[in-house]
Amino acid sequence: MNHRLQWDIFCKVIDNYGDIGVCWRLAADLATRGHRVRLWVDDACALQWMAPGGCDNVRVIAWTPPLALQAADFALQPCDVLVEAFGCDAAPEFIAACADQQSANGLKPVWINLEYLSAEAYVERCHALPSRVQRGPAAGWEKWFFYPGFTAATGGLLREPGLADRQSRFDAPAWLAAQGITFSREKRVSLFCYEPGALPGLLKQLAQHGLDGEAVRLFVAAGRASHAVKAVFNDEKCLLRNTSGRSQLSISYLPLLTQNGFDQLLWACDLNFVRGEDSLVRALWAGKPLVWQIYPQDDAAHLDKLAAFLDMLEAPASLRHFHQAWNRAGTGHEAPLVLQRDLQDWQTCLGNARERLMRQNDLCTSLLSFVAKNR
Numbered sequence: 001m002n003h004r005l006q007w008d009i010f011c012k013v014i015d016n017y018g019d020i021g022v023c024w025r026l027a028a029d030l031a032t033r034g035h036r037v038r039l040w041v042d043d044a045c046a047l048q049w050m051a052p053g054g055c056d057n058v059r060v061i062a063w064t065p066p067l068a069l070q071a072a073d074f075a076l077q078p079c080d081v082l083v084e085a086f087g088c089d090a091a092p093e094f095i096a097a098c099a100d101q102q103s104a105n106g107l108k109p110v111w112i113n114l115e116y117l118s119a120e121a122y123v124e125r126c127h128a129l130p131s132r133v134q135r136g137p138a139a140g141w142e143k144w145f146f147y148p149g150f151t152a153a154t155g156g157l158l159r160e161p162g163l164a165d166r167q168s169r170f171d172a173p174a175w176l177a178a179q180g181i182t183f184s185r186e187k188r189v190s191l192f193c194y195e196p197g198a199l200p201g202l203l204k205q206l207a208q209h210g211l212d213g214e215a216v217r218l219f220v221a222a223g224r225a226s227h228a229v230k231a232v233f234n235d236e237k238c239l240l241r242n243t244s245g246r247s248q249l250s251i252s253y254l255p256l257l258t259q260n261g262f263d264q265l266l267w268a269c270d271l272n273f274v275r276g277e278d279s280l281v282r283a284l285w286a287g288k289p290l291v292w293q294i295y296p297q298d299d300a301a302h303l304d305k306l307a308a309f310l311d312m313l314e315a316p317a318s319l320r321h322f323h324q325a326w327n328r329a330g331t332g333h334e335a336p337l338v339l340q341r342d343l344q345d346w347q348t349c350l351g352n353a354r355e356r357l358m359r360q361n362d363l364c365t366s367l368l369s370f371v372a373k374n375r
Contacts, residue, residue: 004034004035004036005035005036005080005081005371006035006036006037006038006077006078006079006080006081007027007030007035007036007037007038007079007080007081007083008037008038008040008079008081008082008083008090008094008109009023009026009027009037009038009039009040009083009085010040010041010063010082010083010084010085010088010089010090010091010094011023011039011040011041011042011063011085011086011088012041012042012063012085012086012088013041013042013043013046014086016194016224016275016276016295017046017050018276018277018278018279019085019086020041020043020044020046020047020050021046021050021259021278021279022085022086022158022277022278023039023041023085024039024047024050024051024259025158025160025259025278026083026114026158026363026364027039027055027058028051028055028058028160029158029160029364030364031055031056031057031058032055032160032161033161033364033368034057035057036057036059036077037057037058037059038059038061038072039058039059039060039061040061040062040063040067040090040091040094041060041061041062041063042062042063042064044060044062047060049256049257049258050258050259051258051259052258059072063091065091066093067091067093067094069093069094069097074097078098078101078105078107078109079094079097079098079101079109080109080110080371080375081109081110081112081367081371082094082098082109082110082111082112083112083114084111084112084113084114085114086114086115086116087113087115087116092136095136095137095138096137098138099137099138100137108138108141110144110370110371110374110375111133111138111141111142111143111144112143112144112145112146112367112370112371113131113143113144113145113146114146114148115145115146115147115148116148116277117147117148117149117157117277117280117281118147118149118305118308118309119149119150119305119308119309119311119312120304120305120308121308123147123149123154124149124151124153124154126145126147127145127146127147127149127153127154127155128144128145128146128147128155128370129144129145130142130143130144130145131143131144131145144370144374146367146370148363150309150312150357151360152360152361155363155366155367155370156360156361156362156363156365156366157281157284157357157360157362157363158278158281158362158363158364159281159285159358159362159363159364160362160364163285164285164358166263167263167267167285167286170264170267170268172267172268175264175267175268176268179219179252181217181252184217185214185215186214186215186216186217186250187210187211187214187215187216187217187270187271188216188217188219188268188269188270188271189206189211189216189217189218189219189269189270189271189272189273190218190219190221190265190266190268190269190271190272190273190274191218191219191220191221191225191229191273192221192225192272192273192274192275192279193221193224193225193228193273193274193275193293194224194225194228194275194293194295194296195224195228196228196293196326196327197328197329197330197331197333198325198326198328198333198334198335199228199229199232199335200232200331201333201334201335202335203229203232203233203249205334205335205337205338206218206248206249207247207248207249208247208248209248209337210248210249211270211271211338211343212338212339212340212343213340214248215248215249215250216248216249216250217250217251217252218249218250218251218252219252219254219265219268219269220251220252220253220254221254221257222253222254222255222256222257223256226253226254229251229253262279262282263282263285263286266282266283266286266288267286267288269288270288270289270343271288271289271290271291271338271343271346272286272288272289272290272291273290273291273293273326274290274291274292274293275292275293275294275295276295280292284350284353284354284357285354287350287351287354288347288350289319289343289346289347289349289350290346290350291319291322291323291326292306292309292323293326293327294306294309294327296327296329302327303327306323306327310323312353313349313350313353314349314352314353315349316342316345316346316349318336318338318339318342318345318346319342319345319346319349321336322335322336322338322342
């Protein structure tokens with residue numbers, strides 16, 4: 001596709017900022033490939049720290065009634081591609097404006113419902129299937145279901161051009177110095193989580209034993225992870241030392257990071273604890289051992305999703321066991337002890353997975369190809 005398209009992405013921020021994180025990465029990726037993007041979002045406050053510099057050719061517009069179509073220059077730049085992120089419904093007045101556009105010039109947007117990420121088998125079956133709109137001003141149009149995923153039969157994963165090159169040029173000692181930390185033999189672990197029941201056990205293990213005998217520097221993300229760690233220390237501070245009275249664990253509480261800053265954190269660490277969708281994908285590209293806390297669902301459907309992900313990774317038994325403990329409901333259970341041979345196995349697993357995934361088309365490339373075929 002060699003001509004510039006106008007993309008309109010609708011995003012509702014549910015919680016934890018994963019939705020806006022994915023939508024911003026997609027919008028910025030499209031823009032750097034020469035397209036225009038209007039990102040309609042009901043709560044854009046997180047972009048103040050995720051992407052403080054913005055991005056050329058991306059306009060962030062408040063998704064509030066009534067929709068500011070005139071301020072968005074819709075008449076001058078009609079929609080070519082409409083993306084509803086994660087099952088949200090675009091504003092009805094926007095759909096009506098697109099229908100008026102079709103009446104005037106015969107053109108209608110490619111309408112895409114961008115779904116959540118999963119490694120489950122249904123993703124390949126449902127990817128790129130159409131659904132005919134039954135009512136309203138756009139009755140008779142097709143809406144397409146587009147699934148990110150981990151195989152060539154899906155839409156792929158967000159991966160901007162140049163990511164691997166940026167990572168290869170990353171200077172970990174310089175990054176640590178910028179955090180006020182001298183490069184040392186400490187194992188570096190990042191923690192971005194909700195409130196896992198195994199967290200107290202993990203912190204106790206790291207404080208008493210380190211990571212297979214080596215001291216640990218734990219980088220704790222701002223927000224829920226930071227609150228969860230501080231709560232453990234308030235409750236169990238006396239337990240977080242080894243028999244000599246010293247702790248093998250040093251903690252750095254991080255400020256809110258830009259998306260690029262979060263990538264660098266993952267690159268700098270030997271083990272990454274992540275949560276949700278956006279951070280999982282970035283941890284996969286980092287290629288380091290990772291533990292994923294999947295967003296819990298009341299019907300435990302998330303456990304099937306987790307199992308499918310671990311199958312996709314071809315995860316060794318120790319990594320599966322740790323994930324099961326980390327995602328178990330309730331409190332008071334211990335995190336499995338992580339040995340050096342476990343980290344080596346996890347590193348091999350994640351390195352192989354990254355290599356496989358790098359050979360597949362990224363999500364933005366897949367979307368552009370799909371739109372070109374359906375315009």
